[in-house]
Structures are given as structure tokens and as C-alpha cells.
Amino acid sequence: MKNKFMKIYENISKQILDGRLIAGDMLPSENELAESHSASRETIRKALKMLSEDGYIHKVQGKGSIVLEMKRLDFPVSGLVSFKELTQKMGERAKTYVETFEKINPSPALQEALKQTEDELVWKVIRVREIDGERIILDKDFLAEKYVPLLTIDICRKSIYEYLEEDLGLSIGFAKKEITIEEPTKEDRKLLDLEGFHSIVVVKSHVYLDNASLFQFTESRHRPDKFRFVDFARRK
Amino acid sequence: MKNKFMKIYENISKQILDGRLIAGDMLPSENELAESHSASRETIRKALKMLSEDGYIHKVQGKGSIVLEMKRLDFPVSGLVSFKELTQKMGERAKTYVETFEKINPSPALQEALKQTEDELVWKVIRVREIDGERIILDKDFLAEKYVPLLTIDICRKSIYEYLEEDLGLSIGFAKKEITIEEPTKEDRKLLDLEGFHSIVVVKSHVYLDNASLFQFTESRHRPDKFRFVDFARRK
DNA sequence: TTGACTAACTTGTATATACAAGTTAGTCTA
DNA sequence: TAGACTAACTTGTATATACAAGTTAGTCAA
Structure with a gap:
């Protein structure tokens, strides 16, 4: 929770998990997010890249970032968890x-x-x-x-x-x-x-x-x- | 094969796959790679991040990037392949x-x-x-x-x-x-x-x-x- | 009406700079 | 000798700028 892009990642992922953002929604543009989070565009892009890798969003060049459906996993073995x-x-x-x-x-x-x-x-x-x-x-x-x-x-x-x-x-x-x-x-x-x-x-x-x-x-x-x-x- | 960081990714991953780099080897530092590939450090870092995500290397802050063992997969269902x-x-x-x-x-x-x-x-x-x-x-x-x-x-x-x-x-x-x-x-x-x-x-x-x-x-x-x-x- | 064009957006790539933070090896001191 | 310190490396984070490339909506002309 110390890195700026991690905080942004958590901020947005929480919004998706608790339903404030739902599947199909478009995120604000990278420039708008940079503005509203007081960060540079590159920092926003790092956070969005992580969200994309973790399946929260999908990015389309020229359009923007679309929110995907995140099912809560009951019992995953994916990733590296004990x-x-x-x-x-x-x-x-x-x-x-x-x-x-x-x-x-x-x-x-x-x-x-x-x-x-x-x-x-x-x-x-x-x-x-x-x-x-x-x-x-x-x-x-x-x-x-x-x-x-x-x-x-x-x-x-x-x-x-x-x-x-x-x-x-x-x-x-x-x-x-x-x-x-x-x-x-x-x-x-x-x-x-x-x-x-x-x-x-x-x-x-x-x-x-x-x-x-x-x-x-x-x-x-x-x-x-x-x-x-x-x-x-x-x-x- | 058009992006600079993709070319660098392919260059290094090939060296690992064909044995010119073997597990345990350290890659040159990001600054040295930037120099030798005529690229900026950020571009090198994009390529290294991909290599790291794909399991080719592991990065350690303060030390450098270490080459991992890449087994050739006979019949993987991982990823998204037809x-x-x-x-x-x-x-x-x-x-x-x-x-x-x-x-x-x-x-x-x-x-x-x-x-x-x-x-x-x-x-x-x-x-x-x-x-x-x-x-x-x-x-x-x-x-x-x-x-x-x-x-x-x-x-x-x-x-x-x-x-x-x-x-x-x-x-x-x-x-x-x-x-x-x-x-x-x-x-x-x-x-x-x-x-x-x-x-x-x-x-x-x-x-x-x-x-x-x-x-x-x-x-x-x-x-x-x-x-x-x-x-x-x-x-x- | 249709189609070509354009302007204004969007994200993608590449670069440069600055500083923070972790590692290492050597040096100096108690 | 042992430990603290430091200098010189390494990677990590954050910022700014510039331009390329894809999308969209509106305009204008045939």
C-alpha cells in the first residue's frame, strides 16, 4: 500500500469488486484518471496494466478501458497462495x-x-x-x-x-x-x-x-x- | 516484431531458449542493455518485465536479473492457444x-x-x-x-x-x-x-x-x- | 443520401530526468 | 578482528514530453 500505482490499482479494483463499477462500464480516460488521482499518466498506466493483467479490465487502443465481469472465486488454486x-x-x-x-x-x-x-x-x-x-x-x-x-x-x-x-x-x-x-x-x-x-x-x-x-x-x-x-x- | 521492446524481448528470450544464456546467469544491467540495444532504460525495462512475467528471468532490486530454467512444454493448455x-x-x-x-x-x-x-x-x-x-x-x-x-x-x-x-x-x-x-x-x-x-x-x-x-x-x-x-x- | 475527410478524442510507444531503495565490496575505525 | 560506514553499483518509482496509431462523431462536398 505504499506505491502510488498500487493505491490506484486497489482503489479501482475495489470499485469493481463492490459494484460501484460494473461489467461494461468504461473507465475515465488515462488523462482524466491522472488528473483526479494527482498522478502522471505513466503511473495511471502502470495501475491499469496491472488491472488488465488480473482480469479486471480490458484496454482497447483509441477507445478506452472497459470493466470486465469479476466472479468471486470460492476456492482457487491459481496464483501463489498458501x-x-x-x-x-x-x-x-x-x-x-x-x-x-x-x-x-x-x-x-x-x-x-x-x-x-x-x-x-x-x-x-x-x-x-x-x-x-x-x-x-x-x-x-x-x-x-x-x-x-x-x-x-x-x-x-x-x-x-x-x-x-x-x-x-x-x-x-x-x-x-x-x-x-x-x-x-x-x-x-x-x-x-x-x-x-x-x-x-x-x-x-x-x-x-x-x-x-x-x-x-x-x-x-x-x-x-x-x-x-x-x-x-x-x-x- | 515491430515494437522495439518486443524485439528486445525476443532477442533475449531466444538467447535463453537456445542455451546462449543458461539458468543462473545474470543479465547485463538495464543501463548496459539500454546502451547495447540503443534504447532508453524504460524500453529495456518493458522488455524485462515481459520476460519476468513469462518466467524467463527473475528481477531482484539492487542486484539484477537472473535467468531461470525454462523447460520446453510438451503439451500445455496454459495461455490462450488453439x-x-x-x-x-x-x-x-x-x-x-x-x-x-x-x-x-x-x-x-x-x-x-x-x-x-x-x-x-x-x-x-x-x-x-x-x-x-x-x-x-x-x-x-x-x-x-x-x-x-x-x-x-x-x-x-x-x-x-x-x-x-x-x-x-x-x-x-x-x-x-x-x-x-x-x-x-x-x-x-x-x-x-x-x-x-x-x-x-x-x-x-x-x-x-x-x-x-x-x-x-x-x-x-x-x-x-x-x-x-x-x-x-x-x-x- | 452517401462517402470522404477531418478534428478531437482515446491508448501505445519511446525518450529523458530525478530520486528512492536495495546490494555489494572495500575501507576505515575502535 | 569485528563492525560500522561509505561509495558505487543495481533496480524501483514518478514525472514530463513527444509523437504514433486507433476510434468516433461531425462536416462538407459530390
Whole structure:
């Protein structure tokens, strides 16, 4: 909330989310917005570019910016959000159970996934996510000990990301994710409520710190009926 | 290829794709790039911002831009690409069969999805995509007749998008997609090779023209073993 | 009426400048 | 030696200006 263009972005996005601006409306021109926000046109353009990237508006050269329909997403896996952040929006309906918590010598496959050497250790955390009484998601996290020297089972019960960012001062930069569909394993069947389901959605993520060093590999396994991924894509 | 920052983007992205720049390398500073490309720093920054958004590089304030690992994606559904564009990269291994081709009075649900009035007609096209002899994908397209007055079965066999963009001069702007997992329908089982599979990946898309008018609704149904979605996400 | 043209808007691109903020390496001091 | 400091880099933000390119509405002439 410190940058000028971020404030403008938030100002306009809020107007769209709460209905003061509705789909089909045209925004004021960039020059008018610059005037009314006491900013230069380039600063307005930065804010509008972000709004456009996030699917709030669409810009047409020579015409202006048109407001798009923004559906509120119930349960998105898009972007880079932690389960804790999701559950905060869901109130007290979500619980986390820590099934496994240990420091291990990584297998060759895991060494490869985390780009580690043989002697570097890895935290292994397996957690079950329960929503409305149903065990829906199985999260398997592997964190490089060299970036996270200390971890406790209590932190895992709450939020690892919160601990990393607020206590350790690590700042997460970006992630590469891959979504595939697999057959449920015995472990999936044991830990999740999968009666009547024949497949499981697997989201594998490589998570990097802000300085571009790989520090975490995560496999998140979702029951298919509760999985929904929403994407906004621009042509070229 | 006309914009200066696009040329710079392509120049650098090619260097990353063909290995002249490899993961971990630092790019020259923005001032050096401005000098060597005879451009202003702001123009360089536009190109670097695009590279960063597309996952080629990561920028760190005070340090510079670091090259990331770019895996070549075999079969991505990310972004906004047509099946034709995908198959061009796959050579002659892909075929398309048109199962249904008709102009219909849309059902209420379809009217809603396409935001049409009662008297407006809709093209309905159902196509099966075969890859390496296996029928993998079922594409159900619904196009508003008001934007696409003429369509032929021959166009559907080739590429609808190519026809829209090159012959009709329509320019596709953006799309909203939703990925879910469902049980296969009888139609899925009849038209696709689904022996031994118990679920199907459904990608529903609302496609908009460049002037932000909704003109197409598509449901693309994928056999789960051949589905893979790759995503690059930045924090905040 | 029709069509060509134009004027006045809109957004897109490119440049220059200034300063803020983060990183790094070396230097100086206690 | 250890720590504080600084200078010289890096990227981030904000502004101003100029012109290109697309859209729209109105005017004027055939």
C-alpha cells in the first residue's frame, strides 16, 4: 500500500469488486484518471496494466478501458497462495492435521527436484487438510534445511509460509506448478476421504525465494470433486 | 516484431531458449542493455518485465536479473492457444474429426453462458482430437452467429481460429477458463478412447474479442492421462 | 443520401530526468 | 578482528514530453 500505482490499482479494483463499477462500464480516460488521482499518466498506466493483467479490465487502443465481469472465486488454486490464506476466507471450516514431521536424507529423486547435494538435509512434512469435516487435500512438503534451519510441528499445524515470511524473513518470489491427474495411491486412500473416487488431482510446485534460489518442493493432492482451477489468459 | 521492446524481448528470450544464456546467469544491467540495444532504460525495462512475467528471468532490486530454467512444454493448455497451433509443433501426429456441425437455437443455459437474447442463433461444433491414433480430446464449441455469420464444416476440420483471425479479421482478446474434473458422460465414452479411465478433465472457456464482446463458449474434455497444465506464478 | 475527410478524442510507444531503495565490496575505525 | 560506514553499483518509482496509431462523431462536398 505504499506505491502510488498500487493505491490506484486497489482503489479501482475495489470499485469493481463492490459494484460501484460494473461489467461494461468504461473507465475515465488515462488523462482524466491522472488528473483526479494527482498522478502522471505513466503511473495511471502502470495501475491499469496491472488491472488488465488480473482480469479486471480490458484496454482497447483509441477507445478506452472497459470493466470486465469479476466472479468471486470460492476456492482457487491459481496464483501463489498458501492454504492458510485460503482458509482465512473460509472461516473456521478448515482444519490441518500433521501426519508426518521429520528431517530426512533426501532420496535421489528428491535431491534432483530440490537441486541439493548429498549431504544437505530436508524437512519432510505431510499434512491433511479437512474442510467441513471431510479430508480433501493431502499436502506433502519438502523444504531445504539450508534455508529453514528450524521447524516445529506446531508451525506446521498453523502455517509454514507465515513462519517463513514473518519470523525467518524469507521472501517467496515465484513458483512453477504442474497440474496432472493420477490414480489415488494407498496413502491417498488411507489419509483422505476418497470413497467412490477413482482419480486425484496432483499439483506439483517448485517454490523459489526472492533471490531465485529453490527452497521448497510441494506435492498437493486434491480430491477431484473439490478441485477447481480458474485462469485468465490473454492472447499473445 | 515491430515494437522495439518486443524485439528486445525476443532477442533475449531466444538467447535463453537456445542455451546462449543458461539458468543462473545474470543479465547485463538495464543501463548496459539500454546502451547495447540503443534504447532508453524504460524500453529495456518493458522488455524485462515481459520476460519476468513469462518466467524467463527473475528481477531482484539492487542486484539484477537472473535467468531461470525454462523447460520446453510438451503439451500445455496454459495461455490462450488453439489446438491447431499446438499441433503444428507436433507435426502430423494429430487429426481432427468433426462429429457435429449445425446452427442451433441455444438452450437457456447456453444463452446465459453466451449472454445472448432468445432470437440470436449459435453455431454448435463438436470435434474429436486424435493424437498418435488415440482419440484424446472432445471439443465442444459454441460461437455466436452475430460475430461469425458464415462457417463451414471444412473450416472446422482445419482451424476455426485461423479462419476467424485471418479471414474474418476478428481479433481474439482474452479468455476466462475453468478447469474441473468430472465423470465421463456416455458421449465422452462413445467419442473418445476412455477404456480404463474413470474421470475426465473439463476445461470451460469464455472467449472474448478484442473489443471485449463475448463471442464463444468452449468446453474441452481431455482424457486425464494426457492432460498436463503448467503454470508460472509470482507472489503477490 | 452517401462517402470522404477531418478534428478531437482515446491508448501505445519511446525518450529523458530525478530520486528512492536495495546490494555489494572495500575501507576505515575502535 | 569485528563492525560500522561509505561509495558505487543495481533496480524501483514518478514525472514530463513527444509523437504514433486507433476510434468516433461531425462536416462538407459530390
